[in-house]
Amino acid sequence: xxxxxxxxxxxxxxxxxxxxxxxxxxxxxxxxxxxxxxxxxxxxxxxxxxxxxxxxxxxxxxxxxxxxxxxxxxxxxxxxxxxxxxxxxxxxxxxxxxxxxxxxxxxxxxxxxxxxxxxxxxxxxxxxxxxxxxxxxxxxxxxxxxxxxxxxxxxxxxxxxxxxxxxxxxx
Numbered sequence: 001x002x003x004x005x006x007x008x009x010x011x012x013x014x015x016x017x018x019x020x021x022x023x024x025x026x027x028x029x030x031x032x033x034x035x036x037x038x039x040x041x042x043x044x045x046x047x048x049x050x051x052x053x054x055x056x057x058x059x060x061x062x063x064x065x066x067x068x069x070x071x072x073x074x075x076x077x078x079x080x081x082x083x084x085x086x087x088x089x090x091x092x093x094x095x096x097x098x099x100x101x102x103x104x105x106x107x108x109x110x111x112x113x114x115x116x117x118x119x120x121x122x123x124x125x126x127x128x129x130x131x132x133x134x135x136x137x138x139x140x141x142x143x144x145x146x147x148x149x150x151x152x153x154x155x156x157x158x159x160x161x162x163x164x165x166x167x168x169x170x171x
């Protein structure tokens with residue numbers, strides 16, 4: 001009887017461990033940015049459909065994630081697009097930057113800073129601060145309310161997105 005109880009307890013603990021590891025590695029996204037907790041993750045076809053609709057066209061093949069932070073209606077949204085290679089991500093980042101460089105009806109003119117080999121762009125629009133940049137083959141766009149912008153962007157820059165790099169190849 002004692003062996004059966006130990007086996008059941010071991011099974012429960014092992015199952016919990018596997019669940020926690022798999023659920024964390026499934027998305028590999030920040031649980032918190034500043035004091036904004038992860039609220040919801042949209043991925044695959046659902047995320048791609050939304051992103052294509054926002055741009056009013058079908059974009060390149062890539063895996064898309066849309067991650068909502070804070071209250072459900074706050075609008076704090078992380079858009080992550082994982083391309084099959086660095087060149088596609090770099091090209092798409094520069095195309096977006098060029099389209100909004102001098103400002104649009106929705107966005108203020110871009111500002112930028114260079115960090116190592118990467119350029120980080122920043123703009124304002126629709127009541128949010130927007131940051132866009134690339135980590136290897138991963139394009140990141142962070143839309144956040146202004147009072148959470150600096151702290152959350154610092155957290156985002158410190159997050160390691162590299163485990164997502166081969167996600168497109170696994171699809």
